[in-house]
Amino acid sequence: MDEQKNAYRPSEIEKKWQGIWEETGCFEAKQEFDKKKYYCLVEFPYPSGQGLHVGHPRSYTAMDIIARKRRMEGYNVLYPIGMDAFGLPAENYAIKNHVHPSIVTQQNIAHFYQQLRSLGFSFDYSRKVDTTDPSYYKWTQWIFLQLLKNGLAYKAEMPINWCPSCKCGLANEEVVDGKCERCGAEVVRRIKKQWMLRITAYGQKLIDGLDDIDFIEKVKTQQRNWIGKSEGAEVDFAIKGWNETLRIYTTRPDTLFGATYMVMSPEHPMLDENKDKIGNFSDVIAYREAAARKSDFERTELAKDKTGVKLEGVFAINPVNGKEIPVWISDYVLMSYGTGAIMAVPAHDTRDYEFAKKFGCELIEVVAGGDIEKEAYTDIAEGTMINSGFLNGMSVKEAKKAIIEFLTEKGYGQKKVNFKLRDWVFSRQRYWGEPIPVVFCEKCGCVPVPESELPVVLPNVEKYEPTDSGESPLAHMTEWVNTTCPCCGGKATRETDTMPQWAGSSWYFLRYCDPTNDKEFASKEALKYWMNVDWYNGGMEHTTLHLLYSRFWHLFLHDIGAVPCSEPYQKRTSQGMILGTNGEKMSKSRGNVINPDDVVKQIGADAFRLYEMFMGAFDQAIPWSTDGANGCRRFLDRVWRLMDSLVPQKGIRKELAFAVNSTIKKVTEDDEKMKFNTAIAAMMSLVNELYSNGGATRDELKILLVLLSPVAPHICEEMWKLIGCDGYVHEQKWPEYDEKALVLDEVEIAVQVNGKLRGRIRIPASMTKDDAESLKENSEVKEMLAGKEIKKLIFVPGRLLNIVVA
RNA sequence: GCGGGCGUGGCGGAAUGGCAGACGCGCCAGACUUAGGAUCUGGUGCCUUACGGCGUAUGAGUUCAAAUCUCUUCGCCCGCACCA
Numbered sequence: 001m002d003e004q005k006n007a008y009r010p011s012e013i014e015k016k017w018q019g020i021w022e023e024t025g026c027f028e029a030k031q032e033f034d035k036k037k038y039y040c041l042v043e044f045p046y047p048s049g050q051g052l053h054v055g056h057p058r059s060y061t062a063m064d065i066i067a068r069k070r071r072m073e074g075y076n077v078l079y080p081i082g083m084d085a086f087g088l089p090a091e092n093y094a095i096k097n098h099v100h101p102s103i104v105t106q107q108n109i110a111h112f113y114q115q116l117r118s119l120g121f122s123f124d125y126s127r128k129v130d131t132t133d134p135s136y137y138k139w140t141q142w143i144f145l146q147l148l149k150n151g152l153a154y155k156a157e158m159p160i161n162w163c164p165s166c167k168c169g170l171a172n173e174e175v176v177d178g179k180c181e182r183c184g185a186e187v188v189r190r191i192k193k194q195w196m197l198r199i200t201a202y203g204q205k206l207i208d209g210l211d212d213i214d215f216i217e218k219v220k221t222q223q224r225n226w227i228g229k230s231e232g233a234e235v236d237f238a239i240k241g242w243n244e245t246l247r248i249y250t251t252r253p254d255t256l257f258g259a260t261y262m263v264m265s266p267e268h269p270m271l272d273e274n275k276d277k278i279g280n281f282s283d284v285i286a287y288r289e290a291a292a293r294k295s296d297f298e299r300t301e302l303a304k305d306k307t308g309v310k311l312e313g314v315f316a317i318n319p320v321n322g323k324e325i326p327v328w329i330s331d332y333v334l335m336s337y338g339t340g341a342i343m344a345v346p347a348h349d350t351r352d353y354e355f356a357k358k359f360g361c362e363l364i365e366v367v368a369g370g371d372i373e374k375e376a377y378t379d380i381a382e383g384t385m386i387n388s389g390f391l392n393g394m395s396v397k398e399a400k401k402a403i404i405e406f407l408t409e410k411g412y413g414q415k416k417v418n419f420k421l422r423d424w425v426f427s428r429q430r431y432w433g434e435p436i437p438v439v440f441c442e443k444c445g446c447v448p449v450p451e452s453e454l455p456v457v458l459p460n461v462e463k464y465e466p467t468d469s470g471e472s473p474l475a476h477m478t479e480w481v482n483t484t485c486p487c488c489g490g491k492a493t494r495e496t497d498t499m500p501q502w503a504g505s506s507w508y509f510l511r512y513c514d515p516t517n518d519k520e521f522a523s524k525e526a527l528k529y530w531m532n533v534d535w536y537n538g539g540m541e542h543t544t545l546h547l548l549y550s551r552f553w554h555l556f557l558h559d560i561g562a563v564p565c566s567e568p569y570q571k572r573t574s575q576g577m578i579l580g581t582n583g584e585k586m587s588k589s590r591g592n593v594i595n596p597d598d599v600v601k602q603i604g605a606d607a608f609r610l611y612e613m614f615m616g617a618f619d620q621a622i623p624w625s626t627d628g629a630n631g632c633r634r635f636l637d638r639v640w641r642l643m644d645s646l647v648p649q650k651g652i653r654k655e656l657a658f659a660v661n662s663t664i665k666k667v668t669e670d671d672e673k674m675k676f677n678t679a680i681a682a683m684m685s686l687v688n689e690l691y692s693n694g695g696a697t698r699d700e701l702k703i704l705l706v707l708l709s710p711v712a713p714h715i716c717e718e719m720w721k722l723i724g725c726d727g728y729v730h731e732q733k734w735p736e737y738d739e740k741a742l743v744l745d746e747v748e749i750a751v752q753v754n755g756k757l758r759g760r761i762r763i764p765a766s767m768t769k770d771d772a773e774s775l776k777e778n779s780e781v782k783e784m785l786a787g788k789e790i791k792k793l794i795f796v797p798g799r800l801l802n803i804v805v806a
Numbered sequence: 807g808c809g810g811g812c813g814u815g816g817c818g819g820a821a822u823g824g825c826a827g828a829c830g831c832g833c834c835a836g837a838c839u840u841a842g843g844a845u846c847u848g849g850u851g852c853c854u855u856a857c858g859g860c861g862u863a864u865g866a867g868u869u870c871a872a873a874u875c876u877c878u879u880c881g882c883c884c885g886c887a888c889c890a
């Protein structure tokens with residue numbers, strides 16, 4: 001036989017099978033709503049100019065394994081893909097090279113799909129979405145209008161995070177360590193009129209929803225922390241000579257008797273309102289200016305050293321005891337949280353303690369149990385109230401309840417819940433995004449574009465440069481900007497800011513359910529059938545961005561009756577990063593980037609997929625190893641060569657029944673837990689076992705091919721045909737293991753003496769604890785004991801015998 | 807500072823409290839070869855000629871039995887960071 005002809009040549013068979021899958025449309029989800037469904041989702045990529053990264057296939061292969069396995073288990077599977085194609089890189093490229101962003105984007109998209117196809121994912125390509133397609137962003141705009149209609153979108157002038165390099169505003173979630181998440185430039189504060197989304201209104205729902213869904217605990221914790229719920233009380237303090245009371249927020253209303261001074265944020269508006277009554281207002285101005293000059297980063301980094309200014313002639317009155325206390329300003333109190341003012345209880349708050357120590361403020365201990373000479377006593381579980389009037393003798397918990405009742409009754413304050421979460425800054429002063437569908441009319445004010453006029457299409461402009469003034473490039477398009485008011489027909493101008501990249505990705509999984517619908521974003525029936533997403537895999541980096549935003553949108557859409565379920569994703573998992581061979585993050589500048597195309601060329605798509613799943617624990621960061629990848633190719637070569645030495649027997653040989661069935665069990669279970677590395681190791685062991693038994697029978701090989709096919713689909717399809725089987729591997733039923741075959745007659749167990757391994761013996765597998773007594777007479781065991789006196793016998797069926805001797 | 811996670815051969819990593827190091831890489835030896843960066847066979851934690859001993863960052867503890875549970879110390883990673 002011609003050996004050359006029989007060699008495993010992935011480049012040929014992979015192209016061939018990709019063609020067959022596409023022609024037959026075998027991976028297209030059926031719009032048949034009576035079948036049991038399974039919706040697998042991966043984060044759709046941003047089609048960057050660099051092409052696919054080796055990190056993308058790690059997620060896509062993992063979910064491809066699940067999707068293929070589910071089909072073989074009889075589910076109607078939806079495993080879609082699309083492109084999240086708005087974004088800055090295409091725009092920056094356009095600025096540099098004077099090419100329209102849509103042209104670059106379409107080129108990149110074509111390249112991405114070609115790369116994805118070469119990896120043999122079982123995506124339903126008939127449902128592709130593209131967030132930059134007007135027929136798609138029409139519905140992104142439509143959702144925005146619903147948010148607007150329901151009071152969840154508003155325009156407000158406020159300090160925002162401004163990236164001077166991108167010349168664009170950023171959401172809080174996009175600022176990392178005081179720097180722009182995208183470009184790394186230092187973010188500055190800038191007052192701007194911005195579109196905001198009231199995600200804070202969903203703080204509680206975003207926390208509650210986490211209880212019923214299967215997300216890894218780390219993600220739930222991170223989301224909860226980001227939302228940052230705290231329960232406390234608001235209390236009004238009268239200020240001598242001022243008209244209004246000063247409202248503060250505290251989580252420790254129980255310590256109200258210990259308040260020895262107040263602190264207001266330097267930006268607090270009541271300061272200006274009462275500047276005549278502040279003896280040293282010029283100091284306030286100076287302090288405020290100094291604070292404003294600090295970047296947010298400095299303000300938090302240099303935070304430990306407290307600064308502040310005491311307001312001369314200003315005294316607040318503690319409502320519980322009428323005590324007059326001084327008022328300070330300090331930048332450790334943030335205008336953006338709570339009420340922008342606090343009561344300071346230095347004896348029981350670390351920050352107040354530091355401040356008081358520095359400026360010599362009075363300390364009053366109101367919870368006994370600590371040593372306030374040394375540090376603030378902040379324990380709320382123990383301790384008894386003292387120096388606190390009617391609260392004396394209570395526990396902290398009791399005191400909290402009592403004081404809130406008191407405050408409410410007297411009208412001094414009430415219970416209050418606060419969130420760290422801020423509203424979502426939704427405007428971007430850039431070109432390549434969805435236009436925000438509103439116009440401004442002199443007479444009618446801000447008017448939404450009627451739904452019938454959607455989409456508001458992005459016009460063609462000549463210049464994409466962002467401006468230093470903070471205006472979108474769209475502002476120069478006078479013929480587009482000037483329009484008529486849908487309300488009164490008078491002169492109006494369009495909103496020129498665009499939406500952030502997170503807009504299109506906040507609902508794309510809904511569009512996949514019914515991607516070509518032009519009446520609705522998706523039909524009710526399609527949504528009812530497919531939603532929610534059964535399993536969503538993606539990166540950890542999106543925990544407080546995409547994952548939080550899309551949950552918010554979906555909860556809102558559920559509230560207005562537009563989607564059938566409240567939570568979009570039933571289960572969420574995350575893959576680890578693939579690092580360069582040197583263990584560092586892959587990047588062009590480090591020169592350690594592995595190009596997927598090169599890998600496919602060298603070892604084939606199947607070996608590439610196999611290696612990405614085998615390289616280590618799925619959720620862990622792992623460095624790439626070219627040798628390791630080659631090893632996976634070698635394994636596939638070995639699988640391929642099983643065809644050269646097929647054993648003529650029929651069925652599964654008796655001596656292989658255990659190996660075959662335990663492999664089925666292992667792969668079935670491990671795939672579900674995303675422990676692909678051990679599932680593959682089990683298949684490797686099976687192949688080794690087959691070789692040491694002279695090769696595989698056709699039936700043994702068939703089972704191996706079915707088990708391996710979700711990971712390495714091309715080679716399995718090809719071999720399936722070559723050994724003369726009917727149909728395709730991908731339409732086979734997922735195998736079940738035979739429980740009986742896993743039960744052995746005889747097992748080898750370890751024998752320990754005093755916990756130390758002394759040898760192994762073969763015993764009947766059915767032996768129980770009671771039978772084990774007889775092992776004392778076993779000659780091998782006797783030898784190990786060397787005549788010592790037996791004190792105790794521990795027998796673990798099928799595993800070991802431990803003999804405790806004197 | 808707070809919260810979470812992790813630490814196992816030369817490397818990636820396996821191990822329901824029950825035989826540590828599965829599987830793969832690398833390495834060593836051999837076979838087949840004109841040749842080998844192909845393939846096959848065997849070996850491969852450390853110390854020891856051997857018997858045997860020691861081994862899962864560290865030190866203690868619980869247990870018949872600990873990589874696994876508890877506490878201590880050290881190191882690394884991730885999140886949050888004046889949130890009152």
